[in-house]
Amino acid sequence: MxxxxxxxxxxxxxxxxxxxxxxxxxxxxxxxxxKKRSLFEQLIATIISQNTNWKNTKRALHNLREYFAKISPEKIAKVDLETLERLLKPAGLYKVKSKVIKDLANEIIRRKLLEIKNAERLRNELLKIRGIGPKTVDVVLAFSLNEPIxxxxxxxxxxxxxxxxxxxxxxxxxxxxxxxxxxxxxxxxxxxxxxxxxxxxxxxxxxxxxxxxxxxxxxxxxx
DNA sequence: CTCCGGTAAT
DNA sequence: ATTACTGGAG
The missing domain is CATH 1.10.1670.10 (Helix-hairpin-Helix base-excision DNA repair enzymes (C-terminal))
Structure with missing residues (x-):
């Protein structure tokens, strides 16, 4: 009307x-x-895609998969920042994203974030990490936890x-x-x-x- | 509002 | 040469 x-x-x-x-x-x-992606992989992919076109996002993701075989918080936590930056370069904003992804991996390990079942609690924990904002967290909750967002x-x-x-x-x-x-x-x-x-x-x-x-x-x- | 930022489209 | 890209922080 x-x-x-x-x-x-x-x-x-x-x-x-x-x-x-x-x-x-x-x-x-x-x-x-x-939907085939793990929650962690989904998070990484979404962070990389921030303010970046899909083609360049896929390049950076490809670099990560090639380097790590399987992406895990443990491997990301271990790799040195310079290497991570080099892998993410094609996606742009690579210094920011490398740091965010590394912080995320560390926090996931330290606080066992992936064991959180409750969507609202996971949302709040993820939002505390610098570089993860409402859009990124909503994408992950919607795709990986089937939240109606x-x-x-x-x-x-x-x-x-x-x-x-x-x-x-x-x-x-x-x-x-x-x-x-x-x-x-x-x-x-x-x-x-x-x-x-x-x-x-x-x-x-x-x-x-x-x-x-x-x-x-x-x-x-x-x- | 500006900055981070390489890349592709225009 | 300029603009925008599956954003977020200061």
Missing amino acids: CLHGKDPVVALALILTFAEKNYGKYVEEVMESI LPVDTHIRRISLRIGLTSSRKYYDIRRSLERSIPSKYRVKAHLLLISFGRNVCRSREPLCWACPASKYCLSSRV
């Missing part, structure tokens, strides 16, 4: 339908490969703001707005679908509004 014909919830639904049709198959594959990345944030789904720019406000409109079982998939849509259509630079199914419901439409 909207007097001026701009309804963000309708826009969101149209976008998800469109994304399902166009990127659904790809997204299914991504979900499968992500819809993690908000830069693409999803952009889409939400453009269609006017939320007036607040704060992380948890945007997340709450999305979760109000998207049923819990569908949230992980919606997360990936929205990212694909944000990369391909609702792009940051030159959004393809002519190709967008929600353009007439969108506050920022250039069509």
Whole structure:
């Protein structure tokens, strides 16, 4: 219900339908490969991906797998920082990320974080580690612990703001707005679908509004 | 708001 | 040459 014909919830639904049709198959594959990861591996992958495109993230991950065979907190804790930095270089922000990943490995060993079953407790423990923020922790909880969360990345944030789904720019406000409109079982998939849509259509630079199914419901439409 | 940052797209 | 990338800290 909207007097001026701009309804963000309708826009969101149209976008998800469109994304399902166009990127659904790809997204299914991504979900499968992500769910094979261990919790620790998922954490590492998510940290590496921070503010970095997927191609470069995969390069750094490839370097890690090649060097360690199997990635574990013990191995990360032992390796020297310079080596870790060299392996992570292609992902950018490599000094920050190396330190975060090393701190994380140490804390996991010291405080036995991987034994925590309770999602809320794990969330709080992970958030204490410098370099792990709400987006990273939400991704891990959603993918590895099946929590009904819809993690908000830069693409999803952009889409939400453009269609006017939320007036607040704060992380948890945007997340709450999305979760109000998207049923819990569908949230992980919606997360990936929205990212694909944000990369391909609702792009940051030159959004393809002519190709967008929600353009007439969108506050920022250039069509 | 700025910084970290190599890489690819424009 | 500039901009953005599945962010987060100071």
